[in-house]
Amino acid sequence: MNDMRLTERSVDANEIKIAARKVQVFYGTTHAIKDVDVDILDKTVTAFIGPSGCGKSTFLRCLNRMNDTIDICRVEGDILLDGEDIYDRKVDPVQLRARVGMVFQKPNPFPKSIYDNVAYGPKIHGLVRNKAELDEIVESSLRKAALWNEVKDRLDAPGTGLSGGQQQRLCIARAVATSPEVLLMDEPCSALDPIATAQVEELIDELRTQFSVVIVTHSMQQAARVSQRTAFFHLGNLVEFGETAEIFTTPRDPRTEAYITGRIG
Amino acid sequence: MTAEATNIRPSLFQTDARTKRRNAAEKRFRLYGVAAVSFGVLALVVLLSSILGSGLGAFRQTFLTMDITLSAEALDPKGNRDPAEMAKQTTITYGKVLGAALEADLAAKGLATEGLSAKEINGMISKEAPAQLRNMVLADPDLIGQTITFKALANGRIDGFFKGRVTMESAALDSNVSPAQLELALAMRDAGLMGLAFNPGFITAPDASELRPEAAGLGVAILGSAYMMLIVLVLSLPIGVAASIYLEEFAPKNWFTDLIEVNISNLAAVPSIVFGILGLAVFINFAGMPQSSPLVGGLVLTLMTLPTIIIATRAALKAVPPSIKDAALGIGASKTQTIFHHVLPLAMPGILTGTIIGLAQALGETAPLLLIGMVAFVRDYPGVPPEGLLDPAAALPVQVYNFTQRADPAFIERASGAIIVLLVFLLMMNILAIILRRRFERRW
Numbered sequence: 001m002n003d004m005r006l007t008e009r010s011v012d013a014n015e016i017k018i019a020a021r022k023v024q025v026f027y028g029t030t031h032a033i034k035d036v037d038v039d040i041l042d043k044t045v046t047a048f049i050g051p052s053g054c055g056k057s058t059f060l061r062c063l064n065r066m067n068d069t070i071d072i073c074r075v076e077g078d079i080l081l082d083g084e085d086i087y088d089r090k091v092d093p094v095q096l097r098a099r100v101g102m103v104f105q106k107p108n109p110f111p112k113s114i115y116d117n118v119a120y121g122p123k124i125h126g127l128v129r130n131k132a133e134l135d136e137i138v139e140s141s142l143r144k145a146a147l148w149n150e151v152k153d154r155l156d157a158p159g160t161g162l163s164g165g166q167q168q169r170l171c172i173a174r175a176v177a178t179s180p181e182v183l184l185m186d187e188p189c190s191a192l193d194p195i196a197t198a199q200v201e202e203l204i205d206e207l208r209t210q211f212s213v214v215i216v217t218h219s220m221q222q223a224a225r226v227s228q229r230t231a232f233f234h235l236g237n238l239v240e241f242g243e244t245a246e247i248f249t250t251p252r253d254p255r256t257e258a259y260i261t262g263r264i265g
Numbered sequence: 266m267t268a269e270a271t272n273i274r275p276s277l278f279q280t281d282a283r284t285k286r287r288n289a290a291e292k293r294f295r296l297y298g299v300a301a302v303s304f305g306v307l308a309l310v311v312l313l314s315s316i317l318g319s320g321l322g323a324f325r326q327t328f329l330t331m332d333i334t335l336s337a338e339a340l341d342p343k344g345n346r347d348p349a350e351m352a353k354q355t356t357i358t359y360g361k362v363l364g365a366a367l368e369a370d371l372a373a374k375g376l377a378t379e380g381l382s383a384k385e386i387n388g389m390i391s392k393e394a395p396a397q398l399r400n401m402v403l404a405d406p407d408l409i410g411q412t413i414t415f416k417a418l419a420n421g422r423i424d425g426f427f428k429g430r431v432t433m434e435s436a437a438l439d440s441n442v443s444p445a446q447l448e449l450a451l452a453m454r455d456a457g458l459m460g461l462a463f464n465p466g467f468i469t470a471p472d473a474s475e476l477r478p479e480a481a482g483l484g485v486a487i488l489g490s491a492y493m494m495l496i497v498l499v500l501s502l503p504i505g506v507a508a509s510i511y512l513e514e515f516a517p518k519n520w521f522t523d524l525i526e527v528n529i530s531n532l533a534a535v536p537s538i539v540f541g542i543l544g545l546a547v548f549i550n551f552a553g554m555p556q557s558s559p560l561v562g563g564l565v566l567t568l569m570t571l572p573t574i575i576i577a578t579r580a581a582l583k584a585v586p587p588s589i590k591d592a593a594l595g596i597g598a599s600k601t602q603t604i605f606h607h608v609l610p611l612a613m614p615g616i617l618t619g620t621i622i623g624l625a626q627a628l629g630e631t632a633p634l635l636l637i638g639m640v641a642f643v644r645d646y647p648g649v650p651p652e653g654l655l656d657p658a659a660a661l662p663v664q665v666y667n668f669t670q671r672a673d674p675a676f677i678e679r680a681s682g683a684i685i686v687l688l689v690f691l692l693m694m695n696i697l698a699i700i701l702r703r704r705f706e707r708r709w
């Protein structure tokens with residue numbers, strides 16, 4: 001673990017943004033998430049790690065109710081965003097997702113222009129009153145995603161024509177454009193080369209100043225590099241959750257230790 | 266030497282037995298493929314050349330070119346150019362005018378007509394020609410008093426003679442035409458009074474009776490088919506797309522939607538005549554809509570086309586990558602927004618292709634239309650929609666069938682000609698499909 005560059009990070013006493021209590025997820029009869037309690041802090045990067053199939057994506061998708069789109073999926077327990085239960089009957093998932101944005105594993109820009117990709121969210125949520133405001137949001141979002149300089153001359157070009165890393169940053173810009181409070185990222189770098197990965201990681205660290213970021217990753221190095229807090233999942237259970245530095249240096253659970261030293265994976 | 270022989274590696278320049286067998290198998294398979302494709306192409310060439318060979322003649326017709334003096338005494342005895350008064354002069358009067366003009370032309374060219382009665386000479390002109398001349402004059406009364414050059418349709422037998430269908434020998438046995446008339450026709454052609462020319466009437470004119478094949482046209486049938494396609498498009502595209510979107514994106518997955526799904530697939534395979542029976546029972550007998558009308562035809566064809574469109578649309582919707590849907594939902598688009606902003610545009614090329622394939626099928630469909638009375642002989646053009654949709658009309662494929670049912674061999678040529686027109690329309694629809702697909706694809 002010594003070669004791992006654990007950035008010095010002070011976890012400020014940030015407020016709790018999302019509180020999950022006794023969350024259970026079932027796919028039909030499969031019990032995919034068992035009794036998970038997690039607090040996601042504001043303006044903090046939280047990493048979910050764990051072996052493949054342990055339920056990281058499933059749990060992440062509970063946080064903005066993307067699991068609603070899967071017919072057989074059933075979620076139990078409470079997930080509170082700013083103290084409000086997001087699974088309450090009165091909650092419209094559409095409104096929720098404007099506040100809890102998501103970036104997917106595979107870059108999935110719309111087959112439209114770069115501009116339209118970023119402008120789509122603000123348009124459907126009525127965040128702008130005129131073209132000038134929209135232009136402004138598009139530019140600032142692309143700047144936040146560290147993509148502006150590369151695409152500012154070809155905003156009309158199709159987003160699908162960008163390189164993989166650029167596409168993923170475009171997706172981040174698209175998610176950022178609706179000014180979410182939480183940004184969920186499901187293995188955002190797994191389809192990217194090391195240079196693009198480094199760019200996205202740098203970006204995540206910057207985004208932390210404005211949002212709470214939750215990132216799923218299968219790479220422990222990445223978790224160590226970008227996150228302040230880390231949750232280790234195993235077979236649907238939350239095994240250990242705490243400050244990243246602690247998890248990686250002094251894991252309390254033998255399963256965590258086995259995983260970070262490469263014995264389960 | 267022996268050491269080398271035991272340890273020898275096979276040369277890459279020599280193909281071993283396995284590779285040879287594999288290559289032979291590949292070669293054989295290619296041969297089968299080429300044979301299959303050649304067979305298909307050959308069949309197409311034979312089909313097209315036979316249709317073109319027998320049908321192209323329908324677009325050309327033998328005309329008599331004559332100078333006609335439209336005298337006021339004969340055509341407008343009251344002399345007031347009132348169309349209502351002039352309409353009292355029947356086609357018999359106009360037939361006499363035509364006959365006189367033909368006689369004068371023959372005399373002017375010095376063509377011998379001995380052995381032919383006036384009736385026989387007049388018989389070389391189509392019985393339809395007086396009616397055409399009459400319509401022309403009634404439409405423009407100012408023509409009276411003038412001398413005009415009129416192209417009169419020749420009788421079908423004379424036309425057949427110039428197209429090789431009628432010969433001197435067959436004419437000798439035919440009560441409708443005599444060899445002497447054919448001799449005169451030859452002389453007239455040499456004198457420039459008669460000849461084959463492009464016949465726009467084949468496309469625009471209505472059908473004509475058994476005895477006037479030369480005047481039969483596709484105008485009513487084309488209009489009827491066009492009206493029906495309009496109805497099919499207007500009804501089946503929105504209904505089909507709405508049904509597909511609901512089934513694909515909104516409907517819960519349970520036994521009931523499964524049942525609907527199975528039924529739609531089965532409907533696509535139901536023989537088209539069954540839809541005709543349904544149309545007869547429901548639209549005509551129960552709802553009391555008029556027989557032979559494009560409205561009923563269009564409704565029946567819509568029922569027939571819907572399964573095709575629904576199946577194609579659902580396939581196109583399924584083919585849209587789920588990652589695009591996730592992306593839209595992930596930034597807070599509603600389900601409807603996701604579908605209309607992202608899924609539908611991506612599925613559009615597939616939907617359009619399916620729709621046009623469905624329309625093309627409907628355009629060529631004959632059996633159900635026979636049952637709802639579109640086989641009737643219709644000479645009046647249907648009116649302008651929407652009222653015109655209730656007027657009786659014909660349809661192109663039924664017109665082909667109608668032509669083939671008639672005794673005069675001249676109708677064989679017209680049936681093939683009608684098939685050519687039908688094929689041209691199908692070709693145009695396919696080209697339209699390609700153009701639309703290109704247009705929609707260019708958006709990204």
Ligand SMILES: Nc1ncnc2c1ncn2[C@@H]1O[C@H](COP(=O)(O)OP(=O)(O)O)[C@@H](O)[C@H]1O
Nearest residue numbers: 027030032051052053054055056057058059070
């Ligand atoms: N759509 C689904 N339908 C059924 N089971 C699923 C579905 N998605 C995930 N699962 C199951 O849930 C478990 C957790 O999956 P996932 O959350 O994707 O794991 P991870 O992201 O940690 O690799 C796995 O056992 C997987 O088979």
Ligand SMILES: [Mg+2]
Nearest residue numbers: 056057058186
């Ligand atoms: Mg996953």
